[in-house]
Amino acid sequence: MHTRQTPALDRLRLAAAVLVVAIHTDPLGSFAPDANWWLTRVLARLAVPCFAMLTGHFLARSQWWGLGRFCRRTALLYGAAVALYLPLNLYAGAWPDLRDLLLDGTFYHLWYFPAILLAAGLGRLLDRAGRAGLWLAGALYLAGLGGDSWYGLAVHLPGMGAFYAGVSCLWQYTRNGLFFLPLFVLLGARMQQAPPSRRCAGLALAALGGMTLEAALLRGLDAVRHDSMYLLLPLAAAGAFGWALGQNAGRDRQARRLSVLVYLLHPWCIVLLRGVARFFGCRALLVDNSAVHFGGVLALSVVLGVGADKALAALRTELPARTLPPHARAWREVDLGALRHNVRALRGALPAGCTLTAVVKADAYGHGAVAVARCLWGQGVRDFAVACPAEGMALRRAGIGGQILVLGWTDPACAPLLRRWRLTAAVTGLDHAKALSAAGVPLTVQLAVDTGMHRLGIPASDTDALVAVFALPHLKVTGVFSHLCTSDGRSEPDRAFAQAQCRRFAHALAVLRARSLDPGQTHLQASYGVLNPACTGGQVFDTARVGIALYGVYSDAAPVDRPPDLRPVLCLRARVAAVQSLAPGEGAGYGLAFVARRPTRLAVLAIGYADGIPRNFGETGGVVLLHGVRCPAVGRVCMDQMLVDATDLPGALGAGDRATLIGTDGGQTLSAEEVAGRCGTITNELLARLSPRLGLVVRDA
Ligand SMILES: *Cc1c(COP(=O)(O)O)cnc(C)c1O
Numbered sequence: 001m002h003t004r005q006t007p008a009l010d011r012l013r014l015a016a017a018v019l020v021v022a023i024h025t026d027p028l029g030s031f032a033p034d035a036n037w038w039l040t041r042v043l044a045r046l047a048v049p050c051f052a053m054l055t056g057h058f059l060a061r062s063q064w065w066g067l068g069r070f071c072r073r074t075a076l077l078y079g080a081a082v083a084l085y086l087p088l089n090l091y092a093g094a095w096p097d098l099r100d101l102l103l104d105g106t107f108y109h110l111w112y113f114p115a116i117l118l119a120a121g122l123g124r125l126l127d128r129a130g131r132a133g134l135w136l137a138g139a140l141y142l143a144g145l146g147g148d149s150w151y152g153l154a155v156h157l158p159g160m161g162a163f164y165a166g167v168s169c170l171w172q173y174t175r176n177g178l179f180f181l182p183l184f185v186l187l188g189a190r191m192q193q194a195p196p197s198r199r200c201a202g203l204a205l206a207a208l209g210g211m212t213l214e215a216a217l218l219r220g221l222d223a224v225r226h227d228s229m230y231l232l233l234p235l236a237a238a239g240a241f242g243w244a245l246g247q248n249a250g251r252d253r254q255a256r257r258l259s260v261l262v263y264l265l266h267p268w269c270i271v272l273l274r275g276v277a278r279f280f281g282c283r284a285l286l287v288d289n290s291a292v293h294f295g296g297v298l299a300l301s302v303v304l305g306v307g308a309d310k311a312l313a314a315l316r317t318e319l320p321a322r323t324l325p326p327h328a329r330a331w332r333e334v335d336l337g338a339l340r341h342n343v344r345a346l347r348g349a350l351p352a353g354c355t356l357t358a359v360v361k362a363d364a365y366g367h368g369a370v371a372v373a374r375c376l377w378g379q380g381v382r383d384f385a386v387a388c389p390a391e392g393m394a395l396r397r398a399g400i401g402g403q404i405l406v407l408g409w410t411d412p413a414c415a416p417l418l419r420r421w422r423l424t425a426a427v428t429g430l431d432h433a434k435a436l437s438a439a440g441v442p443l444t445v446q447l448a449v450d451t452g453m454h455r456l457g458i459p460a461s462d463t464d465a466l467v468a469v470f471a472l473p474h475l476k477v478t479g480v481f482s483h484l485c486t487s488d489g490r491s492e493p494d495r496a497f498a499q500a501q502c503r504r505f506a507h508a509l510a511v512l513r514a515r516s517l518d519p520g521q522t523h524l525q526a527s528y529g530v531l532n533p534a535c536t537g538g539q540v541f542d543t544a545r546v547g548i549a550l551y552g553v554y555s556d557a558a559p560v561d562r563p564p565d566l567r568p569v570l571c572l573r574a575r576v577a578a579v580q581s582l583a584p585g586e587g588a589g590y591g592l593a594f595v596a597r598r599p600t601r602l603a604v605l606a607i608g609y610a611d612g613i614p615r616n617f618g619e620t621g622g623v624v625l626l627h628g629v630r631c632p633a634v635g636r637v638c639m640d641q642m643l644v645d646a647t648d649l650p651g652a653l654g655a656g657d658r659a660t661l662i663g664t665d666g667g668q669t670l671s672a673e674e675v676a677g678r679c680g681t682i683t684n685e686l687l688a689r690l691s692p693r694l695g696l697v698v699r700d701a
Contacts, residue, residue, distance in 0.1 A: 005250030010259075012244040013054055016047035017259040020109070021266045021301060023047070027294035036290070041227045042215050043208065048112065048228070049184040049237035055116060056123050056188030057245075063378045064124045065399060071117055078113035081264050082106050088271060104172050109267055111176045116185075118177060123185030134190070137183040144179025145229045149215065152223025175228040187238050194246035204239030207232045254309070261305035262298075269300040326695030330574035330607035333663070334367050336375045336700045338567035342552050343379045345564040349530055351540045357523065359547030360395070361387035361407065366612070366690030367551055367570055370398040371698045377402070383521075385545050389414050392423040405446055405479070407545075409456065415439030424478060428456040430465040437472040445469075446479035446521070449508050451501035453485040460504040463511045470517045479521035480509060481545075487528040487535040488555055498535035506539060531560040548684050553672045555682040568672060570687065571663025572694075574607035576626075577641060579653050589643050594618070594635030601647045603631070605659050608640040612690040613661070614679050617642065621678045624659050627651065628666020 023044045028036035059067055082096070085107040089096050096106035105111035126133030146154030147164045155161050164174070171177040194200070211232040218224050273296050277286035287293050347356055358381050364372035373384060373395050382402035386392045392404040403424055410418065410425045412435035418425050424444045427433040436443060447469055448457035458465045460482070470477055482505045486494035505524050512519050522541040527549035529536055548555055552568040582588060582596040594602075603626060609615045613622075615637045622633035624644050635643045646653055658665070662672050676686040 006247050007250045007252035007255065008244040008247035009054060009057075010252040010255040012050055012241070013259040014255045014262075016050040017262040018298060019044035019047035020263055021298050022294060024109070024266065024270065025294040025297050026290050029290035030288060031290065037219075038212060042212050042230075045211075045228060045230065045233060046208075046237050046240055048181075049233060050241060051112070052116060052119060052181045052184035053188030053191070053237060053241045055120060056127075056185035057191060057241075058188075059120060059123070059185075060127055060189030061192060063374065064127070065374055067120060067124055070120060074113060074117055074120075077260070077264075078110065078117075081110055081113065084264070084268070085110065088268070103170055104176050107267060109263065111172075112263075115176055115181050119181035119185045122178075122182045123189055126182060126186045127189045133186060137186045140179045141183040141229070141234065144174035145231060147174030147179070147225065148229040149218050149224045149227045150229075150231075151225035152218075152221060173226045173228065175226060180229060183234060184237060187234065188241065191238065191242055191245060194248075195242050197243055197246035200239045200242035200246060202239070204236055204243060207236035207239055211236055257309050258302070258305050261308050262301045265304050265308070266297055266301040269297045269304065273297055273300060324695070326697050327573070328575075328695065330572075330605075330611055331695030331697055332366065332368070332690060333571040333573065333697045333699060334371060335567075335569050335571075336371070336698060338552055338569045339367075339372065339375055339550070340379055341565075341567050342550055342569070343376065343381065345566055346530065346546055346549060349562060349564040350544055351533075351538075353542075354540055355383065355543045356381060357383040357385050357405070357543045357545045358550060359385045359407075359526070359545050361385065361391055361547070362688035363391075363690075363692055365547060365551050365684065365687040366694075367687070368696045368698065369395060370400075371696065373400045374398065375700075383543055385547075389417055389421070389423055389425075393417070393421045396421045396423075403478075410436075412436045412439050415441040415443060418443055426456070426481075427458070427469055427475070427477075430458055430462075430468060433469045433472055433475065437474050440474060442474050442476070444476045444478045446481055447477055447519070449480060449482040449505060451482040451504040451508075452497065453483055453501070455483070455485075457482065460508040463508065466508060466512060467515055467517065470512075477517075477520060479523065479542075480512070480519040481521075481523045482508075483526065484524060484529050484535060487525070487532055488558070490532060490534075490559075490561070495532075495535055498529075499537050502536040502539050528555070528560070531562060531564075534561055548687075551687065553683045553687075555673075555676075555684055557673050557677060568663070570672070572661040572690065573663065574605045574611075574659050574661060576603050576653065576655055576657040576659060577606040578604040578655055579646070580604060589635030590638065591636060594643060594645075598647065600645060601649070601653065602634070603644040603646040603653060603657075603659065605642050605644060606640070607659075607661065607694075608638045608642055610639045610691060611694050612686070613637050613642060614681075617679060620680055622675070623670065623678065624661055625665040625668050625670055626653065626657065626659050628668045630668060630670075 023040045026036050026040055028039060059070060089106060100106045102114055105114055126137050146160060147167060155164060167174055211230045214230050214232055274287055277283045285292060286296060350356065358376045360369045360373050363369045369391065377400060384395060384400065384402060385405045385407050387408045389406055389410055392406055395404055405424045407426055409428045415436060419441045424446055425436060426448045427445045428448050436445065447466065449460050450457035451460045482501065484498050484501055486497045502524060509519050509522055521543060523543045523545055524541050525536060525544040527546050530544050530546060531549060549566060551570060552566040580602040582600040582602060584596055584598055587595045588602055607613055617637045618633040618635050623630045624633055626644065626646055626649055629649050631644045631646050631649055633642060634645045660670060662670055662675050672683040672686060676683040679686060
């Protein structure tokens, strides 16, 4: 189906690039100087703010995870631009110095690059700072404004003369550095939903009208030092941006690239056109006629831009791709929309006052811990739990903040790493606590209490030991938790045991509080403690550590007290590597464990036990979807391949076709619960064993 889309934001970018060309070529200069003034000194001043707003908008839309990549790419582009303009620097006899490079840009339009790098980094901090961020960005803008078009007035304020003299030691104009772009990056970041489009258009037009008066007044007062900034410019730019945001659907990558190339190349085109005019002696037409000059520069910029775009594209296709397509062999598909839905559903299922701790151990149960944690961060989740320090470090390296609790035993030798990566260790016994304390590094820890599972933790009855941990030097106890071991069962004994665990936990907390010790964050339930609330008799703690349910699946097919509306997040798929025809009596695979009884068509799938498929999958009744039809797994699963009997599958089958091991294909679904059941295990094990060597396709609808 073809739907018409308006990539308004990318068109806005292109329009902004054209306006920048206008600023540098004065299109109406030789006909109507006043109109030209309005076009280039008022209207076109919207262009650069729009660029910055687009940057802020797209960076904030993905929670600023792309900031590092943006900065690397922008720095690379800037480097290329510096090299491109070096001949003109040399021709003009001015070799750019380090100050130009880092602060003002090495050519007149290149100021934007150092400024946007600074503003993007600052924008992230300002965005995190809430309302204060907006005030600060506004204050910076006002300070810059006084050094720009309001200079003649602002300089008379006490101290401002010295201030602007100081600033001008760093930047040629207050537009160039700290003062101008951060506000627009922040406005773009904050405008994620479009306000009503009519109001935006109205605001943009009214602000533009006001800005015209403002500019005319300042010009009349001879106050203008430079004319990039006006008091009403942020309103006009926000209005224009909001209006485009409201129309926006889809994207136009070519427009996006072309706008950058036109911006980059047009000063060279001005020089080239002048050269041509001089050579052919047609200066009067090509340069002195301002409209022809503007049109010529723009056309040349577009032609060179399109050419450069093509050349770069050809270069890209000639280079081998740096990464394999993730679905080249066998892969997981992770649906972030489903993950977000589950967060909402689970928060709805939690008792009031109980927050969600996301358990993302074992690569988020095979779902890709970084992608999952980043998505959850965007949903406001700030508490994460992992099994070991290495998992926590991987999340921190990916930029995840908040609390990361290491649930398992941690070697006290890891204490400096825990500190370095701000990981919270679980104290699993009094001796463990003493060893962690003896490392002499300040650590935050949570106290594991054993309420009857007999796995990890200080026994709930050993209250002296619990109390003793609080007195150990270097350890700061920020929470106390325990773990239920029968909450997935609904039998009378299971339930009675869980309730007893809950009572012991509550008693241990009461003992600590009676000694005036603050247990901090308290938690007992995992997924099944939430799904079967009767197991805790309705007791509420500060948070619940939810793992399997977050991924939209149950451990098995057994019913629960209160099933929330969960959606499975993961599909597991693999490609057909080969199709084999066997005559009756022929065998296949290791040990020839499969023997054909009839003329048989076997599909060899490119997935094996090293990817997480149990070796005995064929013997325990495993099935796979091929073209939406259930086909039995046969023979022994190999390390990297497995065999499927596709004889009863109607139609052709060939190498490269897609098989589904978990998920939906052609109206048929293999749920994780069913597959785990066929493997004789629970989904937790099946998913946690999925190998990181599987590709990861993240869908973010
Ligand atoms: C793994 C784990 C969880 C999460 O369990 P689910 O049943 O997947 O929700 C919670 N707490 C502890 C201590 C764990 O080890």
